[in-house]
Amino acid sequence: MAKHADLSIDFLGFKCENPFFLSSSPVSGTYEMCAKFLEAGGGGVFYKTLTTTIPEECSPRFDVPRKEATPFISFKNMEQTSDKPYQDNLDAMRKLKENYPNKLIIGSIMGMDEDNWEEMARDYTALGIDMLELNFSCPQMTYEGMGSDVGASVELIDKYVKAARRGSHLPLIAKMTPNIEKMEIPAIAAIKAGAQAISTINTIKAISGMDFDHYTALPVVNGKSSISGLSGKATKPIALRFITNMAQDKELQGIPLSGIGGIETWEDAAEFIMTGASNVQFTTSVMQYGYRIVEDMISGLSIYLAEKGFEKLEDFVGIALKNIIPADDIERDFKILPKIDYDKCVNCGRCYISCFDAAHQAIDWDNENRKPTIDEKKCVGCQLCLQVCPVYDCITPGKILFKEEDQFGKGSKTIWKEEAPNKHDIIVGKYDKP
Amino acid sequence: MSDSNNVGVKAGISLKPTQGYLEETVPPFTPFLAMEEAARCLLCYNPPCSEGCPADTNPGDFIRAIRFRNFKGAAEIIRSNNILGGVCARVCPYEKTCEGACERSGIDKPIQIGRLQRFVTDYEKSTNFQVLDPPKATKEKVAMIGSGPASLSAAATLAMKGYPVTIFEEKEKAGGVLSYGIVPARLPQYVVDEEIEYVTKLGVEIKLNTKVGKDISLDEIRKQDYKAIMIGAGMQITRTLPIPGKELEGVTTAVEYLAKARSNDASFNAGKHVVVIGGGDVALDCATTARLNDAESVTVLYRRTREEAPANRQELEYTESLGINFAFTLSPSIFESENGKLTTVKANGTRSKSAMKIEADTVVFAIGQQPEDFSKVIEGIGFDKNNFITSLENGTTSVPDIFVAGDIDIDSTKTVVNSVQGGKIAAISIEEYLTKAGRKQAFCSPMHPEGGK
Ligand SMILES: Cc1cc2nc3c(=O)[nH]c(=O)nc-3n(C[C@H](O)[C@H](O)[C@H](O)COP(=O)(O)OP(=O)(O)OC[C@H]3O[C@@H](n4cnc5c(N)ncnc54)[C@H](O)[C@@H]3O)c2cc1C
Ligand SMILES: Cc1cc2nc3c(=O)[nH]c(=O)nc-3n(C[C@H](O)[C@H](O)[C@H](O)COP(=O)(O)O)c2cc1C
Ligand code: SF4
Ligand code: SF4
Ligand code: SF4
Numbered sequence: 001m002a003k004h005a006d007l008s009i010d011f012l013g014f015k016c017e018n019p020f021f022l023s024s025s026p027v028s029g030t031y032e033m034c035a036k037f038l039e040a041g042g043g044g045v046f047y048k049t050l051t052t053t054i055p056e057e058c059s060p061r062f063d064v065p066r067k068e069a070t071p072f073i074s075f076k077n078m079e080q081t082s083d084k085p086y087q088d089n090l091d092a093m094r095k096l097k098e099n100y101p102n103k104l105i106i107g108s109i110m111g112m113d114e115d116n117w118e119e120m121a122r123d124y125t126a127l128g129i130d131m132l133e134l135n136f137s138c139p140q141m142t143y144e145g146m147g148s149d150v151g152a153s154v155e156l157i158d159k160y161v162k163a164a165r166r167g168s169h170l171p172l173i174a175k176m177t178p179n180i181e182k183m184e185i186p187a188i189a190a191i192k193a194g195a196q197a198i199s200t201i202n203t204i205k206a207i208s209g210m211d212f213d214h215y216t217a218l219p220v221v222n223g224k225s226s227i228s229g230l231s232g233k234a235t236k237p238i239a240l241r242f243i244t245n246m247a248q249d250k251e252l253q254g255i256p257l258s259g260i261g262g263i264e265t266w267e268d269a270a271e272f273i274m275t276g277a278s279n280v281q282f283t284t285s286v287m288q289y290g291y292r293i294v295e296d297m298i299s300g301l302s303i304y305l306a307e308k309g310f311e312k313l314e315d316f317v318g319i320a321l322k323n324i325i326p327a328d329d330i331e332r333d334f335k336i337l338p339k340i341d342y343d344k345c346v347n348c349g350r351c352y353i354s355c356f357d358a359a360h361q362a363i364d365w366d367n368e369n370r371k372p373t374i375d376e377k378k379c380v381g382c383q384l385c386l387q388v389c390p391v392y393d394c395i396t397p398g399k400i401l402f403k404e405e406d407q408f409g410k411g412s413k414t415i416w417k418e419e420a421p422n423k424h425d426i427i428v429g430k431y432d433k434p
Numbered sequence: 435m436s437d438s439n440n441v442g443v444k445a446g447i448s449l450k451p452t453q454g455y456l457e458e459t460v461p462p463f464t465p466f467l468a469m470e471e472a473a474r475c476l477l478c479y480n481p482p483c484s485e486g487c488p489a490d491t492n493p494g495d496f497i498r499a500i501r502f503r504n505f506k507g508a509a510e511i512i513r514s515n516n517i518l519g520g521v522c523a524r525v526c527p528y529e530k531t532c533e534g535a536c537e538r539s540g541i542d543k544p545i546q547i548g549r550l551q552r553f554v555t556d557y558e559k560s561t562n563f564q565v566l567d568p569p570k571a572t573k574e575k576v577a578m579i580g581s582g583p584a585s586l587s588a589a590a591t592l593a594m595k596g597y598p599v600t601i602f603e604e605k606e607k608a609g610g611v612l613s614y615g616i617v618p619a620r621l622p623q624y625v626v627d628e629e630i631e632y633v634t635k636l637g638v639e640i641k642l643n644t645k646v647g648k649d650i651s652l653d654e655i656r657k658q659d660y661k662a663i664m665i666g667a668g669m670q671i672t673r674t675l676p677i678p679g680k681e682l683e684g685v686t687t688a689v690e691y692l693a694k695a696r697s698n699d700a701s702f703n704a705g706k707h708v709v710v711i712g713g714g715d716v717a718l719d720c721a722t723t724a725r726l727n728d729a730e731s732v733t734v735l736y737r738r739t740r741e742e743a744p745a746n747r748q749e750l751e752y753t754e755s756l757g758i759n760f761a762f763t764l765s766p767s768i769f770e771s772e773n774g775k776l777t778t779v780k781a782n783g784t785r786s787k788s789a790m791k792i793e794a795d796t797v798v799f800a801i802g803q804q805p806e807d808f809s810k811v812i813e814g815i816g817f818d819k820n821n822f823i824t825s826l827e828n829g830t831t832s833v834p835d836i837f838v839a840g841d842i843d844i845d846s847t848k849t850v851v852n853s854v855q856g857g858k859i860a861a862i863s864i865e866e867y868l869t870k871a872g873r874k875q876a877f878c879s880p881m882h883p884e885g886g887k
Contacts, residue, residue: 002510002565070473265502289477293502300504307506392464 005305007043007298009313011256011279012171012196014130016104018043019273019313020294023199023260023281024108024133024175027291029082031092035099037291041298044104046199046281047093048082049135051110052120055080055142063208063218065234074234074262075284076208076218078140078226081110094127106173108133110146114163121167132170134161134195136186137177137202140228148202151177154189161193173258176200176242178235183242184249191255198246199258199281201239203229232284236262240275247276247321264293266300273313274320334426335381335416338374339398344391347371351385351395359384376401397428455695455726458524459619459752460549468553472500475545478537483547486535488847489587489855491516493532493547496554509558512551513565517590518583518629518854520559521612523551524621526851527715527746559628566590568636571598574661574868578602579646582610583850584840585666586633587857588864593636595865600660601638604645610668612850614693617719619726623696647811656835662864664837665812665823666857669803669848675711679769684776688716688800695723705796708732709779711766712800713743718753720798725756733759733792735766737784764790769797805842812836818844829860830867837864 007018022028022037024046034045063076082089097105107124109132111117117134124132136157141147150156157174164172174190176183178201187198205227207217217225239261246252256279259272264285272280285293310316340351347370355363362378363385365371374385376399386395402420463471481494492511499508512519528534528548536544558565573596578585581603589599607613612626634640644650646667655663672687674680684705694702704727710720713736724732734753736743739762743750754760763785770778779797781790805821815831815838816824822844829837839856841848846856 001514001567002506002563003567265504267503292498296499296502296504296507299499299507299510300502303504303506303510390466392466 002303003306004299004302005310005313007302007305007313009278009317011104011258012131012173014104016043016279017102018298019277019279020269020297021046021104021106021258021279021281022286022291023283024049024135025283026079027283027286029084031095034092034096034105037286037294038096038100038103040291040294042103042291042294043279044106044130045096046106046108046133047089047096049108049110049133049138050086050089050120051081051112051146052086052116053112054083054085057083058221060219060221065208072232072284072288074206074208074230075232075287076206076228076230077203078219078221078228080138080141081135090123090127093124093129097128097130104131105129106131106133108135108175109164110135110138110141111160111163112143112146114159117160117163118167121164121170125168125170130170131173132164132168133173133175133199134164134190135175135202136160136190137175137200138229139177139179139203139205140226148177148179148205151175151186151202152180154186157186157189158193161190161195165194171196173197173199175202177202178238178242178261179205182245184246184252187246187255188249188251191252197256197258198252199260200242200246201235201261203231204235204238206230231261233262233264236268236271240271243272243277244275244321244324247318248324264289266297266304269297270301270304270316273317275324276318276321278314278317333403333422335379335401336383336397336426336428337376337379337381337399337401338383338386338395340372340374341394341396342371344394345372346391346394348390350388350390354384354388400426454619455723456618456622458622460524462556463549463553465553468500468550471546471550472497474538475501476538476541477501482535482537483532483545486532487851488531488849489516489522489851489858491519491522491532491551491851493551497545497547497550500550500554505554505557506561506563508554509563510565512554513558513632516851516854517587517633518612518850519551520555520625520629521583521621522851522854523548523555524625525612525616527849529746529748531851566594566632566636568593569596571596571637573597575600575659576864576868577655577658577660577663579663579665580604580610580667580840581608581630581640581642582666582668582840582853583612584668584843584846584853584857584860585610585664586630586638587854588664588666588837588839588861589638589857590633590636591858591861592864593633593638595861597865597868599638601640602644602646602650602655603640603642604648606642608640608642610666614696615689615716615719617692617723617726618696619722620719647808652812661868662835662837664829664839664857664860664864665808665842666838666840666853667805667808668841670806671804671821672799673802673804674799675766675801677766677769679771679776682769682771682776683774684795685769685797686799688712688720688798689803691720691798692716692723695727702727704729705794706730707793708796708798709766709792709794710734710798710800712736712802713738713745713762714800714802715745715749716803717798717800718745718749720800721753721758722756724796724798725753725758729796731759731793733761733794735761735764735779735781735792737763737765739763761790761792764788766797769794803841808842828863829856830863834867837867 020043022045028045029048061078065073067073109120136151138147172195174195209218211220243259257277259277260281263282269280352363352365352372362375364373389395401416404415475497484492484494496508496511532547533544576599578601581601609626672689704724708724708729710717721732721734764781765784767782768780779792779794807821814833823838825838825843829839837860839860840853
């Protein structure tokens, strides 16, 4: 067999078999479900969040936005915490830890007040599970002072982390809400109050689409709807920026991050790990495809790491952080012109339309031969054409031109040269090459 | 071989107008197209496509791997189950195997599984991805007769388990029908060569120009310390009909005709007016070969109707799109000649009193194959009247150290993918036999004469 890297990694002192976990949600809602995922190869589970009072749920409760024919671009849900009896859930978590001692078993709690947080933490600790996740981030709780309201309030976080700490000696992971500008602030508050790690993102408050007959949002619950949480693939870029911000924050150095948001492939997972997460969690992809997706995550990531020569996953964590820099530090003295491969071009004209209507009118269109030509003088190297071209490897990054050094900042009068005094090697990115 | 101006259509894919004999007809998928096709896959529960693959190549899993951008994992799934993954991707009768079982047909049309498999095996090669890493060959020596798909698959399976394997092949090139039969437009030689190299890189030795029964006898093989021998000799004889004129120059067999064309030497003359007799895939390959090598007229003569012809439908349509004539429910009655040269094929209706006269300088028999007579080479095993070996369970025979797989096995369904599977199964039987025999030597005690468990 091909070489596969070892994916095991430490998380708060627990040696995880691999970094792939179910996030707390209906996909981790019973013993049988979690067991099936662990049997499929998953490294651990964050069991569905419990509250001591069972919430009432609505029907329907999901919406699945599409782009063209592709479903699950993102996913909107209106669910709250577990709808199963509290004691049954506790029994399930205890049994999971008994039967899967080498897998990471984490319980997720959400208290109503300090006493409730403390009491739940105590109940969970008695189960023998490994850690607790504190859910400060569900955006659709129907009770005041619960859910993402907490995640946005430094005071509430401080109170509730301390309460949970009183009830438990186990490592505490604070699950943060993305419905906020700077997640570092509540994250630091959680750590100061006694949490050991941060997990994020929970769902983003959203309206995923509208009903055109009943004039309300989706899903329609007897003619009405609400703003509620969005998850899935489209939310990944937002999640990655939160993880990056925290991983780069001075005060959070050394604090393990658990990445969540739109993960369905090994590449998605690797993106979170590269930007500083030491493990990842997922829900929406399991709702669409089932637990089996973890098989390709394990296979894909272990082959990739072996080929890149990483001895252990640890060495890959945060490897991209040094290359993600403030926008004003980005080099701006060169442009990469696109190059059209006319043997591959099918003469659709999409590059022309996008360049004219949305960029710099730098593509000439020969209508008779249906042939696009790039005008090097007008082209700014934004590469929009490359992104819209429907043919694989037809438009690619081509010639690199440099600004004359003293021309910097002079806009349209800039002189561009292939051979310039400030010429240097330029790293060119990959464009969806497998 | 020149470019002819044939345009074909296959499975709804328009082919290049300059389609030549050596050029692969179906274009490869780009990564975008592979992803689009994989995105059509329904990712079924207990995927029936996987059930439909005779060689357990596991399309359900490898398509899912493509879908989740795990291309190398997909290559691993294919290669670890099917050493000839790239060959099968091109020649499998998908409509009867994986694609025939595909549930997407309930919506529109099946996933192009073969083409996706080809994408993955091409990707594996282009990235130099090394899937298989054999252990040291320290176990008993095993010999194979013939280097077709059955032997290649059995040899690879055994090599991966640590057995040194030698293949004896009478021809100067390995691969059997892959190198001497199937048209390059469907299976380019480089694909065959690369996959054979895959097998030899696992440590398998191929002795070419060595015919078992002539250059080396079975006893000599046994004396050279080979502890098990597998027969994968295929079907080397093309059947003919006892028709007046069949000895004429210009009358040939499919095996000969295709082998000559494939060897690509100057001596191959496709003929100007070619008549192919038969209605199966081999007949179509002969007709395509003639057409792509510039025959002016090509006629396929078949004794039953188009519907009854066993040929693959896509291939049949493709052959028709090349401008090849088909004459159904006709059977040849006489080959006429002038000055010793073939001039005409006369045929009579099999279901009517029709008669037909076709100008011909070349006639190719493609009405079925059968194995050579091995009864003198290997004694003690069973043969039927057409020289097929009557195997017992899982590729075993009535002689303990003799095994069989591929076309020569009476139970085989005579396709590459079935031969691959036959080879894998025979390899497991060989391992079982050798480990039992090994145990017998190691632990033989009066209490457990069979070696015990
Ligand atoms: C023209 C043609 C087209 C075909 N197209 C397809 C197709 O599209 N798809 C498909 O699935 N199947 C196809 N088949 C069938 C397929 O090729 C066979 O089922 C398959 O090759 C059988 O594999 P094998 O290993 O049993 O034998 P073969 O491929 O026949 O190989 C047997 C080898 O044994 C060697 N040999 C024989 N006797 C001896 C001896 N005494 N000593 C040493 N070596 C010996 C032969 O030289 C040969 O190399 C086609 C067959 C033909 C003839
Ligand atoms: C239906 C549904 C229910 C969820 N319930 C919970 C929950 O009980 N507790 C929690 O912490 N997060 C919950 N989440 C959020 C997920 O755990 C996860 O943080 C979020 O969906 C983003 O990941 P994803 O894009 O992989 O789905 C839920 C998400 C969904 C879709
Ligand atoms: S978008 Fe691509 S294929 Fe279409 S005209 Fe432009 S270069 Fe050609
Ligand atoms: S080996 Fe052949 S039958 Fe099997 S999945 Fe691949 S193409 Fe289909
Ligand atoms: S049967 Fe067809 S649709 Fe279903 S998994 Fe297989 S290839 Fe995909």
